[in-house]
Amino acid sequence: MSATGTARRGPGWITRTFVHGISGWLTLLTFIFMLAPIVVLIAFAFNSGRSTVVWTGFSLDWFAKVWSNRHIARALNVSLVVAIASAAIATAIGALAAIAITRRQFPGRDVLGAALAAPLVLPEIVLGVALLVFMSYAGVSLGYRTMIVGHVLVSVPFATLIVRAAASSLDPQLEHAAADLGANEWQTFRMVTLPQLMPALFTSFILAATLSFDNLVMSTFTSGVGTTTLPLRIYSMLKLGITPEINALGTLLVLANVTILFLVMGRYLPLMLKTNRR
Amino acid sequence: MRRALRERIETGAMLAPSVVLLTLFVLVPLCVVAAFSFALRDPYGAVLPGFTLDNYRDLFQSVYLLVFANSFKLAATTTLLCLLVGYPVAYFIAFKAGRAAPALLLLLLIPFWINFLIRISAWVVLLGRGGLINQGAMALGLLDTPVGMLGTYGATLVGMVYAFLPITVFPIYAALTPIDRRLVEAGADLGAGPAETFLRITLPLSLPGVLAAALFVFVPSMGVFAIPVLLGGGKEIILGNLIVQLFLEFRNIPLGAAVSILLLAFSGVGILLYMRALGRVEAMK
Numbered sequence: 001m002s003a004t005g006t007a008r009r010g011p012g013w014i015t016r017t018f019v020h021g022i023s024g025w026l027t028l029l030t031f032i033f034m035l036a037p038i039v040v041l042i043a044f045a046f047n048s049g050r051s052t053v054v055w056t057g058f059s060l061d062w063f064a065k066v067w068s069n070r071h072i073a074r075a076l077n078v079s080l081v082v083a084i085a086s087a088a089i090a091t092a093i094g095a096l097a098a099i100a101i102t103r104r105q106f107p108g109r110d111v112l113g114a115a116l117a118a119p120l121v122l123p124e125i126v127l128g129v130a131l132l133v134f135m136s137y138a139g140v141s142l143g144y145r146t147m148i149v150g151h152v153l154v155s156v157p158f159a160t161l162i163v164r165a166a167a168s169s170l171d172p173q174l175e176h177a178a179a180d181l182g183a184n185e186w187q188t189f190r191m192v193t194l195p196q197l198m199p200a201l202f203t204s205f206i207l208a209a210t211l212s213f214d215n216l217v218m219s220t221f222t223s224g225v226g227t228t229t230l231p232l233r234i235y236s237m238l239k240l241g242i243t244p245e246i247n248a249l250g251t252l253l254v255l256a257n258v259t260i261l262f263l264v265m266g267r268y269l270p271l272m273l274k275t276n277r278r
Numbered sequence: 279m280r281r282a283l284r285e286r287i288e289t290g291a292m293l294a295p296s297v298v299l300l301t302l303f304v305l306v307p308l309c310v311v312a313a314f315s316f317a318l319r320d321p322y323g324a325v326l327p328g329f330t331l332d333n334y335r336d337l338f339q340s341v342y343l344l345v346f347a348n349s350f351k352l353a354a355t356t357t358l359l360c361l362l363v364g365y366p367v368a369y370f371i372a373f374k375a376g377r378a379a380p381a382l383l384l385l386l387l388i389p390f391w392i393n394f395l396i397r398i399s400a401w402v403v404l405l406g407r408g409g410l411i412n413q414g415a416m417a418l419g420l421l422d423t424p425v426g427m428l429g430t431y432g433a434t435l436v437g438m439v440y441a442f443l444p445i446t447v448f449p450i451y452a453a454l455t456p457i458d459r460r461l462v463e464a465g466a467d468l469g470a471g472p473a474e475t476f477l478r479i480t481l482p483l484s485l486p487g488v489l490a491a492a493l494f495v496f497v498p499s500m501g502v503f504a505i506p507v508l509l510g511g512g513k514e515i516i517l518g519n520l521i522v523q524l525f526l527e528f529r530n531i532p533l534g535a536a537v538s539i540l541l542l543a544f545s546g547v548g549i550l551l552y553m554r555a556l557g558r559v560e561a562m563k
Contacts, residue, residue, distance in 0.1 A: 023366035024374060030367050031382070034389055034443065037400035040410060044403070052403045053410070097296040104289045112293065115300050121493060123545050125501035125521055126538045130307035132525065133535065137310055149303055156299065214393055216504060220522065234395045238508055242399050250396035257391035 045247035062248035075233035086151035087208035094159025128221035142224030150222040155208035166200030315535035333536035349517040353499035364446030372454035429511030437509040453487025
């Protein structure tokens with residue numbers, strides 16, 4: 001008994017260190033690798049000098065500079081319009097398709113399900129190029145319209161998948177109960193099905209808006225004159241050289257995201273707890 | 279009967295937006311690109327009606343073959359590095375982190391909150407000649423003079439792994455968590471060492487997640503253009519840069535269309551390989 005125990009411990013010690021022990025160290029190093037650049041980035045947003053490397057003193061000048069930069073304000077405005085519009089459209093289209101796919105029988109159901117996930121695995125750059133070529137061929141000028149269509153394409157797979165997952169886990173008995181109690185189809189949908197899908201719709205909207213707000217590739221091909229988004233503006237700023245203004249902008253974006261996340265959590269958590277209790 | 283008809287109309291109305299979206303803005307545009315890739319071009323690169331294979335023939339010049347080779351090398355290396363780093367991290371979060379797991383997953387999401395260009399700019403600063411990595415290495419006595427790390431292939435790889443690592447961890451984590459730990463315990467009870475139980479139980483069961491992660495990293499890696507420009511100095515031309523240049527700078531639409539179709543074919547092959555491998559993994563169970 002003890003003989004086999006020690007025999008097992010012999011080579012086992014090495015594998016435990018390398019298969020299991022090393023995963024802990026690698027995880028730690030990975031998190032340093034992922035997060036340290038962000039910490040440095042935020043720290044140098046408060047540098048007083050022009051350098052993003054040499055610390056010369058504390059100041060908030062770069063934040064003031066971002067605040068008064070008209071190009072950034074304009075780009076932020078464009079990004080927000082496109083993010084909100086495309087997220088709303090993608091969520092609506094994705095939710096309708098997801099509900100039909102999970103609830104209804106129709107020919108080509110599997111094909112549509114796969115096709116809606118396709119933009120996830122097709123290179124975005126090709127979708128962008130195709131849209132650019134098609135829109136100019138059709139005589140549509142580049143601008144908000146083309147960019148919103150492009151961003152909807154990028155986020156509709158996520159919207160569909162999220163709502164599909166939620167719709168397929170709904171309890172059909174609740175709807176039968178509503179029907180038994182005399183609710184018509186529309187009332188059942190509005191008062192039973194929809195409230196249960198709200199968390200998924202909300203998640204889908206937030207995710208789609210985030211993807212749109214961060215998008216560079218699709219915007220590169222579908223934005224027009226005067227509809228430069230924030231990532232496009234940042235890309236052209238970066239090509240000219242990095243000043244703490246970029247860091248300050250990044251810090252403000254982190255702050256905005258954390259605020260939104262907390263608002264979402266504040267709204268989303270009670271919803272999750274409620275559905276769990278039920 | 280009337281009820282059935284009404285349901286069919288309803289279903290049609292629910293499906294119409296997505297069908298229109300996919301047909302009008304994905305299928306038709308891709309067909310137009312495919313058609314343009316066979317079109318003639320005037321000296322300025324604009325599209326002329328006609329049929330030719332010249333655009334594809336042009337792609338077999340050594341310049342363009344090199345671009346394809348560069349892109350493939352970059353995407354394959356990025357995928358491999360991401361899997362090598364991402365797997366142990368996912369493994370740790372799934373099995374070792376315990377109650378810290380949700381916090382670790384949330385931390386891994388933080389980079390998503392920050393525009394990826396700004397995150398890459400952090401690396402531009404860190405890797406620069408006067409950057410913190412050079413400063414740190416010199417302070418520790420590892421280096422005598424600063425090393426120019428920016429504009430190298432290594433810098434591009436750092437940026438690529440940095441950008442794609444979270445996307446690698448999540449599918450692998452999702453495949454690892456549902457694994458029944460009793461299987462692993464059973465393996466240990468039957469006398470298998472940790473390495474053997476890992477290789478014969480945990481790894482095969484998590485392969486679908488690994489394959490999904492590989493697909494999610496490889497396909498977008500083939501089309502990147504910003505990271506190699508900002509960190510690698512744009513020295514090695516890759517497909518993404520080529521497409522951007524052909525469409526937006528040189529306006530050589532037929533040639534750009536041919537490059538896009540080839541990239542699409544490349545991704546199609548990647549997806550087919552993924553599905554075949556997935557089929558084989560599932561048949562193994």
